[in-house]
Amino acid sequence: MEKKFNVKYCVFLPIVLIVTIFLLAVPVSFFGIDALTVVQQRVIALFVFAALMWIFEIIPNWTTSLLVIVIALLTVSDKGLGFLCKPEFGQLVGFKSIMASFADPVVMLFLGGFVLAIMAEKYGLDVTMGRALLGLFGTKPKWVLLGFLVVISIFSMFMSNTATAAMMLAFLAPVLGTLPADDKGKIGLALSIPVAANIGGIGTPIGTPPNATAVKFLAESGVEVPFVEWMLHMIPYVAIMIFLAWLLLQFFFPFKTKELKLEIPENKKPHTWKTTVVWITFIGTILLWMTESATKINSNIVALIPLGVLTACGIFTKDDIKEINWSVLWLVAGGFALGTCLQGTGLAKVLIGAIPFGTMSVVLVLVIAGLVCYFLSNFISNSATAALLIPILIVVAEGMADPEAANNAQFIALGGKQAMIVFIAACASIAMLFPISTPPNAIASSTGLVETKDMAKVGLIIGIVGFVLCFFWLTKIFPF
Numbered sequence: 258m259e260k261k262f263n264v265k266y267c268v269f270l271p272i273v274l275i276v277t278i279f280l281l282a283v284p285v286s287f288f289g290i291d292a293l294t295v296v297q298q299r300v301i302a303l304f305v306f307a308a309l310m311w312i313f314e315i316i317p318n319w320t321t322s323l324l325v326i327v328i329a330l331l332t333v334s335d336k337g338l339g340f341l342c343k344p345e346f347g348q349l350v351g352f353k354s355i356m357a358s359f360a361d362p363v364v365m366l367f368l369g370g371f372v373l374a375i376m377a378e379k380y381g382l383d384v385t386m387g388r389a390l391l392g393l394f395g396t397k398p399k400w401v402l403l404g405f406l407v408v409i410s411i412f413s414m415f416m417s418n419t420a421t422a423a424m425m426l427a428f429l430a431p432v433l434g435t436l437p438a439d440d441k442g443k444i445g446l447a448l449s450i451p452v453a454a455n456i457g458g459i460g461t462p463i464g465t466p467p468n469a470t471a472v473k474f475l476a477e478s479g480v481e482v483p484f485v486e487w488m489l490h491m492i493p494y495v496a497i498m499i500f501l502a503w504l505l506l507q508f509f510f511p512f513k514t515k516e517l518k519l520e521i522p523e524n525k526k527p528h529t530w531k532t533t534v535v536w537i538t539f540i541g542t543i544l545l546w547m548t549e550s551a552t553k554i555n556s557n558i559v560a561l562i563p564l565g566v567l568t569a570c571g572i573f574t575k576d577d578i579k580e581i582n583w584s585v586l587w588l589v590a591g592g593f594a595l596g597t598c599l600q601g602t603g604l605a606k607v608l609i610g611a612i613p614f615g616t617m618s619v620v621l622v623l624v625i626a627g628l629v630c631y632f633l634s635n636f637i638s639n640s641a642t643a644a645l646l647i648p649i650l651i652v653v654a655e656g657m658a659d660p661e662a663a664n665n666a667q668f669i670a671l672g673g674k675q676a677m678i679v680f681i682a683a684c685a686s687i688a689m690l691f692p693i694s695t696p697p698n699a700i701a702s703s704t705g706l707v708e709t710k711d712m713a714k715v716g717l718i719i720g721i722v723g724f725v726l727c728f729f730w731l732t733k734i735f736p737f
Contacts, residue, residue, distance in 0.1 A: 269313040277306040290611045294347025297604040299332050304595060304649070311641040312633070318641045319584035322591020329355050329598050350601030358593040362557035363473040364586050369560025370463040372573060373539055374416040375580045376563070380535045381526040383412070383424055391428070391519055398442055398512035399503075401519065405429065405449045406499050410457030414464045414492075415543065417582060418454035422697035425450055426704070431520055433706065442512030447706045448715055451689060451697035452502045456723075459686045460495045461546075462487050462556065466589050467643035471682035474596055474651045480675055484546040484556040491683070494730050498687075498723055505715060531572050538563045585640060592644020596651070605652045614653050615662025619671055622657070623732070626650055626677070627684045627724060634688030639695065642685050650681055671732040680731050687723035690716040 280302035285293050288301070303325060310321040331337045334352040342349055358364075377383045387408060394404030405425065412421040429446060436443045458464035462472045462484055472482055526532070545552060545559040567573035599605045614622070626646070633642040654674040657664055688694055690713045692702035698716075701707050 265313065265315045269309075270315050273306060273309040273313065273315065276309065277302050280305055290607060292607050292610065293604075294602070296333050296342075296347030296349060297602050297607060300329075300598045300602050300604050303328060303332075303598065304645070307591070307595060308645050311637050311645060314637065317584065318638055319588040319591070321641075322588045322594075322644070325591045326355060326358060326594045329594055333598055333602055348601070348603045350598055354597050354601060355594050358590040358597060359587070361473060361590065361593050362555070363469045363476075363593070364590055366463055366472075366557045366560040367466070367469055367586060367589065368581065369542070369563055370415065371417070371581045371586075372563050372567065372577075373542060374420060375577055376535045376567060376573060377416065377539060378420070378424070379577070380532045382535060382539060383416070384522070387412070387424070387428060388523065396516045396518050398514055398517045399507055401432075401517045402442070402445060402449055402506060402512075403503050405446065406453040406503055409450060409453035410460070410495055410499050413454045413457030414460040414495075417585075418458050418465060419696040419700070421457075422450045422454045422700045425454075426700055428519065430704075432517060433704065436514055436517075440513045441510040442514060443510075443706050444711055445506035445510030445512075447701050447704045448506060448510070448712065449502070451695060451701045451712075452506070452715065452719065453499060454697040455686055455689050455695055456495055456498045456502065456719075459498075459683050460488060460492045463560075465682075465686055466585060466640035467647075467682040467685040469589060470592055470640075470643040470647050471678045473593060474647050475675060475678055477596070477600070478651055478655060478674055480673075482675065482679075483549045484559075485549055487679075488547065490731070491679075494683075494727060497726065498719070501722060502715075502719060505718060509711070509715065531570070534570055534572060535567070538566050588638070588640050589644065592640075592648065595644065596648035599648050599652065605655065608652050609656040609659070612656070614656025615659055615664060617657070617664065619657060619664050619667045622653060623671070623677055623680065623728065626653070627680055627728065630681050630684040631688050631720060631724060634685040635690045635694045639685035639688060643682060647678060647681060651678060654678065676731040680727055683727045683731075684724060687720050687727070688716075689719065 281299060285295060285298050288298065306328075307321060307325050310316065310324075311318055329350070330352055332341050333350050334342060334355055335349040336342070336352040337349070390408045390411070391404045394400045409421055409425050412425075429450070433443050433446060459468070462468045462482070468487070472487070475482055542559060542563050545554060545562070546556050549556050549559070564573065630642055630646050633646070651674070654677050656662065657668040658674055659665060662668070689698055692698050692709060692712065694716070698712060702709075702712070
């Protein structure tokens, strides 16, 4: 542990600082972009700094995001350091717009999702729903496996995939302990947790941070993706992937046991008026999200309803606030701040003009962007990957969406900005090769039943099929 600590701070950190300082110190002409300003040069250096810090994880990812926001405020905002933030250095960003990243509507959407998840656990809604849903799948091992995949994927659409994985492992642990040591089905059951949690999160805008990041930047580029619209397109994709995972896990890890009984304990938490209020609020919020086109209430606003109702009723208390995953919210905010700097300093327009996005092969751009996202997400958090790549790729999409671009017709025919950015978000979620790839993977690895080679084998097949299917799903079959 000490060696790892020293490598991070004695090797990786100096590399990051040297590269960042180099990018800040070289003449603007070094980048070969005629219209580039000093302020825009700082934004490029900030992007590289964030990318390297997230990749090497020298400090926690959310800490890097906070640092990015602070550095941006000091170096490229209109209220930053006086000797650095002069108009002659280039277009500056309003400091309020950078600080607003902390309270972006999409951050509020996630906040509402966290509140619902915390209340569901506190008042036993998760156990009640899990018990009811899993009970539908009987006692045959293959159907129990399918039950876990389906239930975990559904929960992950509305709850943190980490929390879902931890809860379902608690249900599964007693079963794993009763299976014979030579029954490979144990491995399949253990792997069903991360596979379903990672895939399931793709189904809704709040299922995973990359989805929220995609929605945010699409909205800023003039493309609104309503909550129910996302679900209508992505839940069928999730269903296909879950079915594939079911077949795959049975093939690699067949059961010897003929009967599998789940002993899920009943919800012993007392049913009070508070429980009823939580149920009504939970169901009501999801219904409002799904009927956004009819009610005209934006899904980000809907997300604050449970917070308002449950705090007013004294159900969501100051102690519950501590349970909110603030690190995820701040990580996402850092990505939003990078996007604000990219747009606010005019760097996005400069890049569109300097790099011939409009003449590139659309398919090639999509495939390369997706592969980069998939590769990075296997080694760093998918939230950090999305926060890094989506602000850049929205610029690429803008370049290809330009009516004067040579590839405009092909880009629009393939689904345009919507298809591209949602595809990138999905690529982040299907990356699950190693125990370090996602928290649910780490949870499955902690059982001691899953070897890295087994996880990589299943993860690679799901990644390849998921990548190809998602590409055609979004660009050919059901473009937004």
